[in-house]
Amino acid sequence: MADRRSAVRWELDAEGIVTVVLDDPGRTANMVNQRHHDGFGACLDEVEARRDEVRGIVLTSAKRSFFSGQDVEIGEIPLDELAATYGFVVPVRDQLRRLETLGIPVAAAMTGSALGGGLELGLACHHRVGLDAPDVFWGLAEVAMGLMPGCGGLVRTTRMLGIAAVVEQVVGPAAVLGPAEAVRAGIVDELASTREECVARARAWVHARRADGDQDFTQRWDRPGYRVPGPTPGTREFDTLVRRLEADLDARPESALEPARRAVLAAAVEIARVDPDTAFAVETKHFFELFDGPRRMNLSRAMVDPKAVADGVARPGGHARWTPARVAVLGDTATAADLAERCARAGWPVVRTVDADHDVVLDATAGTMVIGSTRIGLRLRHPTQRPPLLALYFARSAPLVELSCPDGTPDAVVAKAFDVAIGLAGIPLLVRGCQGSFVGRVVDAVTAERAALLDEGVPEREVRLALARAGFAAPALSTKDPVVAQVDRGEGDSAVDLRDAVERLTMVAAVAARRAVADGSAVTEAEANIGSIVGAGFPIWTGGAAQYVAAYPGGAAAFLARADELAARHGDRFRCA
Template structure:
């Protein structure tokens, strides 16, 4: 007879095996208040069950279990620390009661088991999973600034040993079923979903004495000992390794390593208690709040279509044309072909177009070598790309994306030559990174069908697309561009037209502030180090070399010709430095033989000595704290200006755009979210300090004071 308590469906068969099917209210199973009540009910029910011979735990959802209730965690406050400690401890106590039952317990994993879902499975004696691409196994809590706090750290270390467990926990790796079995997180796989429950029950019947875990048996000794030189060496090496990755800005990896040390020093239950304390500490940290708010809650809002027009039906692209087979065009072609879209890659010569197509061939060859692709699949994907020098081959495309050089005249020329070849209702997109879409749309006969579709390099790795609406861009065109971005697996943010839009405009301030520090006399190596220490992927001078000083100079030249230079943001010092280094010294950046740095063959990059002669001064009077804040706050202020001016349509798009398109420090949760946990008044005060010392560009935009007066934060 079946029982149902808060979505926990309890069935006992004639063999004495209880099948517990989790099918809680809502789209997924989650560790919320209902779960905490249900898991306690389950522990009581199983302990009282007469004739119990085993338990199988499975899910009634397509996802096995989604993990902790992230929204609930996001609302936790410091004053709630003691309460949260008790809540988590009580829930974990129920898992321990179930784990200690003297009968075998199997988890039948029919969908993704990530975080808390896997932690439930780890409390079982056996785990069998459906061998499907719909199943993912892992402990990804570190990506949200957390750790697996429902027994995940302690159980995985006891089960797998430190050497295998630590990388899985510290990197938050999501494993396919086969990889999960290799790792030891899963014991067996079935190829057919219908075989899953029978396989779990068969194991239970065949292993009646498998009930107690090793750590609950008398005489248990953990495989890893703190007195083992191999263990101490592993922990000693891991600390500096992960500090180098996080630069000390993300507390979760350090806390996980500390807990790992404790887990091999104390008994199992004491380690679980330390694990709870560590989780609560991280839950209440600003970094965790930032990551949960931006990379989970706001990311879900964006990917679920919050910025897409709601009253327009979903569309898809079946044939796309790409103008320009250079670095950007070839990357866009690869993304389209991988998504199953027929792609026409057009350049001025067939040779250039074929070279762009060869880029996809090279990427597919790498996937083939890794075993993630077959020869047949590679051939099918590559066949989707037609390389051509003939505009006529673009006829009938649903979408054409121009990815030619950042020249207004060239872009207008290709628009006028190819727009008429679009299918009826087709959309023309520009991959420009700086030129206003409304200006480019002046060359279009259908400006309502014209939109900015700004990709980031390298396209095959960068997950963001910045969609820019011109003054005449229609809602239908926006919907089509948004759907296209999702179709090729990208996250789209939607912004309004502006010189540099959002990402390029804010990114330009990072380059500019780095150049200002250089002109003021700071050591260029110090400047780049300050950028990295604040959490940017690379320093401002290094990245300026990568994106090209020569390109920056040419863009500024184009903007001056159009009369729009400096109309939106002040990045004048970066332009002045770029013009001086390129025109006087022929130093256009890395791909032009060198810029701020020299790049000797086979060796590490070196600062170009001429920089010291041109700019280096002593006793500058700028300390590390100010240098770091200047590089960070300059970008935050510009992001807030974009929000205030309506370039940004929403706070989530500012946060996700800055994280995924600009490389905002992960710990901030994005440039606008950073202000929330820094404190609005504190932010205004620090901006005033920086403005008084270094210039009005650091003054906090009025929108911050408005939020403060209203008692609100940026959401």
Template sequence: MTEYHWNLDTDGIATITFDASGKSANTMTAAWVAAMEEIIARLGATKDLSGVVLASAKSTFFAGGDLQDILGNVMGADDLFAMIERNKAPFRALEKLPVPVVAAINGAAFGGGYEMCLAANRRIIVASPKAVVGLPEVTLGLLPGAGGIVRLTALLGLKAALPLLTEGTMLPPQTALSLGLVDEIVEGVEDLIPAAKDWIRANPKAATQPWDSRGFRYPGGDADAPKIRQLAMVAPPMLFAKTRGLMKAPERILDIAVNSMRMGFESALRAETRGLCALIPSVEAKAAISFSFFGMQDIRSGRFRPEGAPVTFTKSAVIGAGMMGAGIAWAHASRKLPVALKDVSLEAAEKGKAYSEKLVAKASGRGHMSAEQAAGLLALIEPTATDSPLRGADLIVEAVFEDIDLKRRVIQESFPLLADGGIYGSNTSTLPISVLAESCPDPTRFIGLHFFSPVDRMKIVEIIVGAKTSQDTVRKAYDYARQIGYLPIVVNDSRGFFTSRVFGTFLDEGMQLLQDGVDPVVIERSAWNAGMPVGPFAVQDEISLSLSKMAMVTHKTLDGMLGVVSGFGRQNTATNRIVPAMCDLGRGGRARDKAGFYDYLEDGTKRLWPGLADFVIENRHVPDQDVSDRLIYRQALETLRCLDEGVLRTEVEGNIGSVIAIGFPRHTGGALQFIRSTGIDAFKTRCDQLSSAYGERFKVTAQQLEKLDGYRLAA
């Protein structure tokens, strides 16, 4: 009884309180399975049993399967099938009991935990934002394999269940109640078990599940209902439009959900098991678990944060009220951090605040923010053209144009405004932090804070550590990012850091393919099919060709200033040729010229510019697979080089940053996980092929590959 506590009251109601020994959460381990089998046997042997309450001694109700076990699974198909069938069998036994079963949900119930709740006759949840329920397995490349697909489809009907199953959304109590995932909400945790027992006493004969009742009909229509048949026909192409066929789990979930309505309940449960067996060994599942669960957990838990007491910022300032500065000010105010927004004129600063006003108006219009909340948020942003509101800030973020002389002047003038112990961050995408730090009197308190556009949606910050940045400053910057609700990844200083270097290779390879005679439509479509959010030409237009040209000029100036040739962007030869030429033609990007790689029409549509054909050097007849691989391998290689050079500190941050900041295909689990999943030897072989055909930018060395922990090239 190390996994649970047993209590049988005088009314014959058994309360089973799960309490996994030595763990912070209840999960579906081998010990839990043995405990569940014991529980079912005890319940069956209990005389005068009148009901069962399922509860938890942990702060959460129950999590799903043990992901470490899933990630390390080496079972054969037959053994895996048998294990899953054994794991889920107690749920069927629970709902076959001749007495009512109630789940008393005191905290998060997800995955297998919520599948247990589905096996109960009633689900009662506490009114807490932490008490969320749902089946998020799809986000881990898996499917709900303990009856979740079959039971949720039977409980809600196909139309209502499919979005929850294929998107993996976790729902708070009120939403869960409105959708039918729970049946009752109570105010406090102490109210859960009494409410559960009251319901059992009032409904002593409510032991049969709807799907086990004679004449059961699926909500919204059975399998042969016209609306359901139509939904089953249109759902696959709609799903493909979202997944691009790159993720196996949503497709299997759809197939099982639809077919569960056409077969017996027991057969549907076995089909679900077979579906999970097929997904557990998949590359996509291992990548998703490594990225979405363990990687994110590492970042959010502060695994890479320097040790020290936590810091909370109370007064901040942002210098530069352009697109980035305005977005950063919003990020501060949205998390109740007061911010002074400074620009060269009050009018410019107020224009920056207007960005937040638009976001507030949109949120209010959708009912996501009350008038009082909107006014409170905007009151935290103080536009200014003077230094006075900045004085005494414990954080200043410089966000002026990517011009090194301008940045150095602003930093030198504003650094003294910091409070004692405050830190100064520069929002730069490529300029070396160590060089910028020379402009301030205390470089130990200077750090890079690279936000991404649009700031209100891109919830990640690349924290760049300069040569003299102290660990105390890194710790404070890490806490700052988490305070405003952003994921922090910490990298070391270099030209372009990590994200800009890698992203630049994606843009450049698109232009390299253009030079090689590949149709621009094929290039854009290949990027999308491979899993990138958009193609290289569309994204280059959005970030602006003129800004890219300015960055080139800035780095040449920096080389002259430092007396070095950095080699930054050396392999981006197509970018260096095409971007300046496009700018000279008045095609500096969407925002600036309404023209770039695309023509932007008055009706809001766009089309690729026919003049791109003028940049073709040679029609090399590049195979379709090579087009996709060049776009993806180029980024993976540059990420590996960043790890080899020490720009990246950890693989985890490389994977998280590549997906969230750069847009590397999410189904791969990140650029470095992509290399692991491909296989070290297979990756090198493919790089050798690409290098031989297209140039040294695809070259990889054994030393670089061996930076991936635990991997060595085969002899």
């Protein structure tokens, strides 16, 4: 069932179980968007219409991750679509509430990672079976973005686990948990060793509930007499707990994430005092109070800057848009074949030798790989002089093309090179003075810092958790970069705190981007923002590396002061000048 263009498909089998498969077409991972919302709503409509035939629901995923996991490639999802997901908070919250109150047993076969909204979907099911694999993580990590859950994740975890566990172990610290940790924390019920076993165990749970004759298919907190774990609201013990949690927050070092942690505590306390339906409204209210602050400005930058950069904000003015008549693509590499295909899609005739008539040469004979990018040569034909050789850097798995121009390159040539980059279906980023790849510099900085942390004895898994907690995406999450590959991957023996690792990884990337802007490599802050997010995987919640500096608590001056402190402790890689 379901339109094949939908992100959700489902089928009712002879045993009366509806298997719901999350499978956003053309994407490597599922995420909240209009396709998912419409498809899931249609699925619930049909389940309700055929209620008498349905014994239970099993929810699973066709992707490597379960829902909205780390496998999302930022480059394949328009940034405005990512930012627009926040417009689905209330509709998705209500949809998940509808799922858990159908009166039908629902089991989630979480066959991969589920972070944020993905885990909120799992928590709305009555039972969760998780895949026991080393690269699978679950968590409500919104606090790491300066936000908090908004679709019911805080309500459900508070009522399942109690205020103290939520504030100190799960939501407050933005915990990203492996399989065994998730079971111990109580957010996953059981584990399976394969994807197929996950689904089989979820089906078995549905059958067992029916065989027991249990007709009360509701969440336990919706049943009369249910008590939230921990002290009862209104008692002296409850007030003592709240005061202790508040004191613990007061004792923490000041952080940009402190408002989010305090919002989690305030919301959890309110949630424990009210009925479930009121609790969902409380959570959403606190979410939007956070979202309407600096995070909205940062995400707005992530919506506005892509269009400005894609339109060629740094393209020299006064030069008409230009279309090449014929393009010479050189090389027998996969990169050359990809370039020829891009040219064909743009409607540009392609020749494979410079002996033929042409006005652009794309030289991919080597297709030099640098960290985060592939470098090719670009030369524009000129009737009277030999133009300078330029370089294009194609970011891996992202629609970003960096244009590296030597000093003194005529504006007319730069403008034409912009038009070539845009025609090749890329977001153009201008790098002046042959400084190399901006993306490469940022990714290189993160890669080197990862290596430094590993060298200090931080376990590789902790480094990856720090990247995930900060909000980095590919390629920063890659483990295949040569600098990191040379480091021994032992268990590690380090006193480095996870929060320190998060800060170091984020700051070193922002410093690298700021240096690039300062030396003229990145011409505009908009380019630095989008280059860092789309090409280097810098956390999208920041709005980009330049916006991260501008929005740093205390402003750019405070950022520079903190960078100097880190430089004194860890080395000049943290120094902005």
